[in-house]
Amino acid sequence: MNMNEAIDLLKNKGYKTTGKRKDILTFFEQADGYRTAKDLIQHLESTYEGISFDTVYRNLHLYNELGILETTELNGEKHFRMKCTHHHHHHFICKDCGKTKEIDVCPMEEVTKRLANYDIEGHKFEIYGVCPACQTV
Incomplete structure (x- = not known):
């Protein structure tokens, strides 16, 4: 899934596409592999000083629920990446x-x-x- 597909999906499901939501999508679109919520927060803090864990986790949960992100568990911690949709693998x-x-x-x-x-x-x-x-x- 790419960022444009993710934004379209959010809009079709009735969710706003705020700057933060777009920045989260950009982070995962550019990430090479799975990333943690901590990785995302560190990335966003330079733009959104004091961004809350709640905001980040709420959006990660939403993206996972909608099928935009996929998850795995590594070393006891949940990791996320943009969902692959181009072929089965x-x-x-x-x-x-x-x-x-x-x-x-x-x-x-x-x-x-x-x-x-x-x-x-x-x-x-x-x-x-x-x-x-x-x-x-």
Whole structure:
């Protein structure tokens, strides 16, 4: 999903597209991988002095609920990134820097064979580790 698609979705759902909301979208559109709420707050503080955690978390929750952002948990903390919508894939996620690498392999073909009588509603497949750049540090 790109920023224009996200703004259109917000408008279609009846939400205002304020400067803060656009700046949050810009942050995630430019981020290379998953980022935390703390990362976002540090980025926004230079423009919005004293921005509240509540404002940030409320918007992150809204974006996740609307399908603009996707989440994962790394090291016990929720991380966010712009949702990928161009094709079905999964991710390798670096536990150190949060960068992602697309993986086009999906285990669902085998899983659906083994769960033939089950109604599968969705899935999420992620691989965690350390990327080559973080291995050399």
